[in-house]
Amino acid sequence: MDRLKTILTVMLIVGDLDALTVSLNGQWRGNILSSDTFFEASVPGGVFTDLEKAGLIGRNLEGFNDVRNRWVANESIAYITQVNVDENLLRAPHVVLTFHGLDTFAEIYVNGIGIAATSNMFLKYSFDVKNNLKPGKNELKVVFGSAVKAAEDLYNEHSKKYIVPPKCVPKEYNGECHVNFIRKMHASFGWDWGAAFPSMGIWRDVELQPAQIALVTEITTDIYERDNFWQVVVIVFFKTFGEQNTIIDKETNVECSLENLYTNKSALSKLIVSNNEANTSLVLNIPLNKVKRWWPNGYGEPQLYSLSVKVKTDSDVAEKELKIGFRTVKLVQERLEEGLSFYFTINGIPVFAKGSNWIPSSAVPENLSNEHTLRHLLKSSRDAHMNMMRVWGGGVYESDLFYSIADEYGIMVWQDFMFACNMYPTTRSFLANVKDEIVQNMRRLKHHPSIVLWAGNNENEAALYGNWYGTGSKEIYKRDYVKLYADVIKHEAEIMDGTRPFVVSSPSNGIYSEENNYTESNPYSNYYGDVHYYNYLRDPWDINQYPVTRFASEYGFQALPSIWTLMSAIEHPNDLQCESSFMEHRQHLPSGTNFMKLLISKNLDIPGSNNSLVRLMDYVYLSQVTQAVAVRIETELYRQMRSSFNTKNEGMTMGALYWQLNDVWQAPSWSSIDFDGRWKMLHYYAKDFFAPVIITPQLSAARELVVFGISDLPDALENLTAEILLYEWSTSKAVYTHNLTNLSISPRESKVLGRLWLDKFLEEAGCGSLAKAREHCLVEFRLKDASGRRIAPLNYVYPHALKEVALPRNDVKVKIEPRVLANASLSERDFEVEVMSNNLALFVWLELGNIPGQFSENGFHVLNHKKTIHFHSSQPVAAQEVTKNLVVTSLSRISDTNRRVSDVQVVLSELDKLKSIKCIHSRKIK
Numbered sequence: 001m002d003r004l005k006t007i008l009t010v011m012l013i014v015g016d017l018d019a020l021t022v023s024l025n026g027q028w029r030g031n032i033l034s035s036d037t038f039f040e041a042s043v044p045g046g047v048f049t050d051l052e053k054a055g056l057i058g059r060n061l062e063g064f065n066d067v068r069n070r071w072v073a074n075e076s077i078a079y080i081t082q083v084n085v086d087e088n089l090l091r092a093p094h095v096v097l098t099f100h101g102l103d104t105f106a107e108i109y110v111n112g113i114g115i116a117a118t119s120n121m122f123l124k125y126s127f128d129v130k131n132n133l134k135p136g137k138n139e140l141k142v143v144f145g146s147a148v149k150a151a152e153d154l155y156n157e158h159s160k161k162y163i164v165p166p167k168c169v170p171k172e173y174n175g176e177c178h179v180n181f182i183r184k185m186h187a188s189f190g191w192d193w194g195a196a197f198p199s200m201g202i203w204r205d206v207e208l209q210p211a212q213i214a215l216v217t218e219i220t221t222d223i224y225e226r227d228n229f230w231q232v233v234v235i236v237f238f239k240t241f242g243e244q245n246t247i248i249d250k251e252t253n254v255e256c257s258l259e260n261l262y263t264n265k266s267a268l269s270k271l272i273v274s275n276n277e278a279n280t281s282l283v284l285n286i287p288l289n290k291v292k293r294w295w296p297n298g299y300g301e302p303q304l305y306s307l308s309v310k311v312k313t314d315s316d317v318a319e320k321e322l323k324i325g326f327r328t329v330k331l332v333q334e335r336l337e338e339g340l341s342f343y344f345t346i347n348g349i350p351v352f353a354k355g356s357n358w359i360p361s362s363a364v365p366e367n368l369s370n371e372h373t374l375r376h377l378l379k380s381s382r383d384a385h386m387n388m389m390r391v392w393g394g395g396v397y398e399s400d401l402f403y404s405i406a407d408e409y410g411i412m413v414w415q416d417f418m419f420a421c422n423m424y425p426t427t428r429s430f431l432a433n434v435k436d437e438i439v440q441n442m443r444r445l446k447h448h449p450s451i452v453l454w455a456g457n458n459e460n461e462a463a464l465y466g467n468w469y470g471t472g473s474k475e476i477y478k479r480d481y482v483k484l485y486a487d488v489i490k491h492e493a494e495i496m497d498g499t500r501p502f503v504v505s506s507p508s509n510g511i512y513s514e515e516n517n518y519t520e521s522n523p524y525s526n527y528y529g530d531v532h533y534y535n536y537l538r539d540p541w542d543i544n545q546y547p548v549t550r551f552a553s554e555y556g557f558q559a560l561p562s563i564w565t566l567m568s569a570i571e572h573p574n575d576l577q578c579e580s581s582f583m584e585h586r587q588h589l590p591s592g593t594n595f596m597k598l599l600i601s602k603n604l605d606i607p608g609s610n611n612s613l614v615r616l617m618d619y620v621y622l623s624q625v626t627q628a629v630a631v632r633i634e635t636e637l638y639r640q641m642r643s644s645f646n647t648k649n650e651g652m653t654m655g656a657l658y659w660q661l662n663d664v665w666q667a668p669s670w671s672s673i674d675f676d677g678r679w680k681m682l683h684y685y686a687k688d689f690f691a692p693v694i695i696t697p698q699l700s701a702a703r704e705l706v707v708f709g710i711s712d713l714p715d716a717l718e719n720l721t722a723e724i725l726l727y728e729w730s731t732s733k734a735v736y737t738h739n740l741t742n743l744s745i746s747p748r749e750s751k752v753l754g755r756l757w758l759d760k761f762l763e764e765a766g767c768g769s770l771a772k773a774r775e776h777c778l779v780e781f782r783l784k785d786a787s788g789r790r791i792a793p794l795n796y797v798y799p800h801a802l803k804e805v806a807l808p809r810n811d812v813k814v815k816i817e818p819r820v821l822a823n824a825s826l827s828e829r830d831f832e833v834e835v836m837s838n839n840l841a842l843f844v845w846l847e848l849g850n851i852p853g854q855f856s857e858n859g860f861h862v863l864n865h866k867k868t869i870h871f872h873s874s875q876p877v878a879a880q881e882v883t884k885n886l887v888v889t890s891l892s893r894i895s896d897t898n899r900r901v902s903d904v905q906v907v908l909s910e911l912d913k914l915k916s917i918k919c920i921h922s923r924k925i926k
């Protein structure tokens with residue numbers, strides 16, 4: 001963290017070294033103006049976290065506190081600090097106060113004099129406050145007005161002309177209305193996976209900087225691949241004070257060096273200032289063969305280089321070190337038999353995008369750059385073979401740290417601009433605000449090699465085309481759409497960045513949408529661009545229901561989070577029941593609980609109707625099994641279709657980004673990692689279905705089984721064998737094996753390895769009559785190389801809906817041993833876990849409560865009575881602790897009577913602990 005901070009901090013030195021940038025981060029005083037209640041405040045920070053720490057509101061993420069604490073959002077809150085100003089600082093011609101993030105409607109006062117007002121939490125604001133400061137003590141005060149009220153006022157004002165819908169979020173969100181009128185993290189007004197915390201606060205750093213002439217606001221790069229060299233254009237942006245348009249007659253020197261190997265200097269005799277801004281640039285040419293390229297995860301190393309830049313104008317000096325990467329990116333949209341392709345090439349290599357969608361990592365903006373959380377989420381993505389993350393448009397432009405980690409892990413970022421699921425006003429002031437936001441954020445972010453695409457918005461084209469909000473065919477909304485996304489955002493983005501592609505919306509038809517006036521083609525077309533697909537009524541394990549699209553950028557199903565995660569949010573043990581008002585409160589998707597039940601019931605038995613903790617544990621488990629298998633099947637279809645078309649000319653799919661990676665609170669959601677960082681079964685499955693090489697079945701409606709081998713590797717795979725095994729429930733043994741031999745898969749290819757008629761195969765296999773075979777057998781797929789080594793994760797087909805088969809009762813036993821690692825005696829973090837079962841056991845799920853870490857596999861089947869896996873704990877822990885905390889669930893024992901009493905005991909004793917340490921009191925101060 002410290003290292004990164006040093007790298008990213010722009011330091012200004014004026015004259016002698018005494019007068020340095022002063023950070024104003026730290027402890028401030030907060031004041032709720034209506035009741036004149038003071039509290040200790042943190043900067044950077046936010047009001048919900050501050051008031052919780054001060055004990056003035058109940059724990060934000062507990063119980064119903066999102067609603068109980070909502071009154072805070074209607075208050076006006078002041079943040080006050082004393083700043084000691086050194087006389088030396090005041091010798092500089094300008095003293096600049098910079099807020100890197102104010103959330104959102106703030107009035108800024110220096111020694112009681114109002115100096116500015118703000119209205120965009122995505123902007124950095126700088127003001128010359130020299131004339132307001134005095135040597136010694138100064139008071140700095142920032143007064144935040146309610147964003148909820150501001151949004152409502154703006155909506156009412158605009159409604160005199162026409163309504164900009166939607167009028168509000170669905171009631172299930174317990175949210176607030178009209179976030180589309182303000183430039184603030186949309187999810188903070190509530191979403192279908194998250195609570196509303198309409199925050200206020202100074203959410204990013206604050207500093208005071210002296211400047212002689214001009215302040216360097218950003219240093220960035222554009223990198224182009226030329227014939228035999230990389231052209232690195234280093235661009236420096238300045239902000240000036242005083243006359244808006246002028247010429248500064250001072251020499252500006254820029255020096256830069258790439259890892260001390262390549263250097264360049266330039267001297268500019270004048271700075272031409274327009275609207276208080278100026279810029280200059282310098283080029284560094286690096287021979288192609290002197291640096292290594294940056295590659296996405298799975299394609300090579302994500303090589304980064306340090307670029308140091310020093311800028312000097314008069315006695316202002318700014319230095320910055322950037323981590324840059326050398327790579328090209330193209331979004332290929334070429335004519336196909338029908339429609340256009342839609343895929344990324346990195347350094348000329350087509351890359352199948354494997355990944356997920358990123359929502360903000362917290363419900364409140366002050367927690368968005370928590371390094372532990374960001375690293376855990378992005379490392380978990382890398383470990384699951386993901387190479388792309390879509391930063392969704394209802395959150396924020398993430399922290400520098402987020403993109404630095406993505407650069408480091410080789411995770412490409414599809415970056416939405418922050419517009420989602422709404423229509424927007426296009427008043428002059430709104431568009432001007434947006435323009436600043438686009439320009440500033442692109443300047444801040446565009447040196448990151450991880451970012452590969454800018455996208456105008458999330459689902460707004462779909463909303464308009466599909467009349468989600470009653471816009472009908474009214475021209476005004478179409479005009480507004482084009483104005484905002486084409487005339488402002490696209491226009492600015494293309495000026496700002498000539499090195500990356502831009503799409504207007506997700507989903508959209510890419511350039512075909514643009515050719516159709518942005519609003520006149522169905523953005524869900526399978527022949528163009530990207531598609532979002534959700535269906536909660538059909539069988540989620542039926543591969544035939546899924547669209548064969550060019551690029552699937554969103555799809556998914558909800559599941560409940562772990563019982564331990566839920567436990568951390570409850571007010572009373574009875575909250576942990578399926579029908580509790582707590583559970584209902586946490587479900588924001590309208591009819592979400594019914595959908596979840598329906599989806600489970602397509603393949604699995606719904607647990608009995610008693611309202612108990614055990615039943616909730618069963619639901620957690622069943623929803624996670626349903627989600628994991630469904631997303632696996634859907635994702636594998638997308639991977640299967642990478643190299644071919646179906647009969648409708650759909651196919652050549654080149655992306656699968658499931659919805660969603662992470663969570664903002666303890667609730668049912670589409671995430672694969674829950675709020676406490678626990679992997680749901682889906683995340684373990686993602687590690688398999690995104691593996692570089694997979695063997696994957698496609699079972700057609702006519703029950704033809706097509707077996708695909710898919711490789712993302714650069715080299716051909718030869719002499720492979722695909723084994724198709726049939727297991728019988730009763731014996732847990734393979735009763736029949738069918739081998740496909742002498743197979744090969746070309747580099748980066750999806751290939752049909754073989755086809756067979758499933759029912760014929762079952763009959764031949766001698767599982768008895770067809771009906772019996774369907775009900776008593778399981779098909780497993782293995783892919784092996786010439787030496788007999790397994791090179792792909794195991795895969796399965798369930799020939800009959802599992803709820804209708806006679807699953808055997810089983811008795812799963814688990815033995816845990818510390819694992820001896822090479823070069824180490826006994827590790828206190830690594831354990832061998834031997835799982836034994838007298839009968840075949842499906843979807844065996846191991847949980848370790850509050851011991852954080854990962855299993856090498858989870859949600860697996862135990863065939864042949866035994867399976868050995870590993871557990872890696874994130875902290876040292878004794879083997880007895882691991883054994884004591886282990887809870888095992890498998891499909892045949894999900895009903896109350898069949899669950900091990902000891903497993904339930906583990907959960908209950910955790911609950912008891914919680915009860916004794918938790919003192920639940922939500923004190924409302926008004």
Ligand code: BMA
Pocket residue numbers: 191192193421458459532554659670
């Ligand atoms: C998509 C997203 C989100 C939403 C998700 C699940 O439409 O863009 O708005 O949370 O579906 O409903």
